[in-house]
């Protein structure tokens with residue numbers, strides 16, 4: 001193929017990739033699309049628990065998966081609520097970060113097995129996965145730095161949820177386990193695709209095929225866990241420790257933090273040419289902006 005032909009081919013691939021991302025976001029944002037509507041009705045039929053969102057003045061939001069009677073398993077209504085909460089975060093211009101945690105000292109035990117039994121046919125299963133994939137993709141693409149705070153267990157879909165965050169922190173007794181194989185399943189909420197990108201395909205294969213328990217040491221060793229908090233789950237101040245760790249990445253004004261996250265997302269997801277274009281555009285939003293002018297006036301030395 002000629003150089004021009006190869007370049008044209010790359011351009012077509014790039015446009016295809018961008019169209020796919022936009023299409024995915026459109027599907028995710030659509031509240032009127034037929035098949036998505038039918039799975040919404042089915043999910044709504046399995047109530048219980050809640051997804052709580054607390055936006056703090058510090059610019060850190062806390063998203064809590066709460067269904068303590070079922071170890072924070074995701075009921076159908078919680079899946080719908082998660083989408084709403086992610087939507088609220090997408091438009092939070094003052095925000096810098098979001099911490100995803102579970103209630104009552106444990107993270108999340110995956111999907112509610114009662115709901116799973118009731119929609120145990122491939123069609124509904126795939127629709128549920130499509131719904132959760134869209135929500136978790138939007139969570140990962142938020143212009144906020146995200147962190148899963150794993151106290152206790154993150155199992156099945158709970159383990160998948162941790163991969164939809166930029167960072168994972170664990171208490172010393174925390175466990176992440178992709179138990180899907182033990183359930184005759186594979187991840188379906190996008191957890192396998194994201195896991196491969198975080199730890200590489202060799203490690204992902206080991207974790208999924210062996211349904212291996214990832215404790216803090218193992219997690220750090222393979223790059224799944226970013227930090228271990230030296231406290232146990234349910235000790236009370238775990239969230240404060242998590243916020244403290246996160247604070248090193250969110251100093252400065254929200255527009256700058258959001259710009260940082262945007263260039264990382266485009267670098268992570270787009271082909272190079274497209275990522276470079278996005279980077280230029282994002283740069284244009286901060287260049288000559290208040291934080292930039294203030295820094296220039298101070299003539300800082302970065303020693």
Ligand SMILES: CCC(=O)SCCNC(=O)CCNC(=O)[C@H](O)C(C)(C)COP(=O)(O)OP(=O)(O)OC[C@H]1O[C@@H](n2cnc3c(N)ncnc32)[C@H](O)[C@@H]1OP(=O)(O)O
Nearest residue numbers: 069070071073109110111112113114155156157158179183
């Ligand atoms: C997307 C694909 C998926 O996520 S598939 C789902 C994968 N998750 C699972 O299979 C988790 C199964 N549960 C367990 O292994 C255990 O309950 C774990 C989480 C380890 C907790 O054990 P343990 O501390 O002994 O408590 P327990 O078993 O008595 O549980 C307390 C109550 O919670 C419930 N629970 C737990 N997980 C779920 C779940 N995923 N769906 C529905 N209910 C769940 C238990 O049934 C138990 O309820 P009950 O007190 O017996 O009424």
